[in-house]
Amino acid sequence: MKLLLFILFGCLSTPLLANDGGQLYSLHCSACHGNDGKGGPDGIFPPLANSEWVNGDAKRSILIVLYGLDGPINVAGKAYNLTKPAQGDHLTDDKIAQILTYVRSSWGNAESAVTVDEVKAARDSNVARKKPWRAGELGNVNPQPLGNSAASGNSAPLEKNCSY
16 A cells, blocks of 8 residues: 555656756656657657757747747758647746756757746736747747748738737
């Protein structure tokens, strides 16, 4: 009986104990982006390793995690056309900051940590947003670094596409 309770407690408490970025990434992100950040099974999902969408200004990644991303996007020279679901309704600002800090410092990415204040500011400034971002909108928020493939898709000015 004690063994059964121990196993049951272990299974049920694992998500509650996932309090660092790596554990949270494994719990919420690795099914699509892979444990190694190289993209999901058979290259269906885009990689986060050495990604031009992860590196640079953290605001772009924060907005994608909060509100999702829909439509065509180029990552590391490969075209994808998927919907990444929004995570902002069920992940706290603290958890998003931890996950993105982990992602931005793993698999060849060497970017600064994401703070809870950055996530909160992005959430607060887009509180009325009800739809996922399009890649072209985010290119206007934080233009892609020179030499990286720009995203295709909606390229209308940001202020005409956002629900502020």
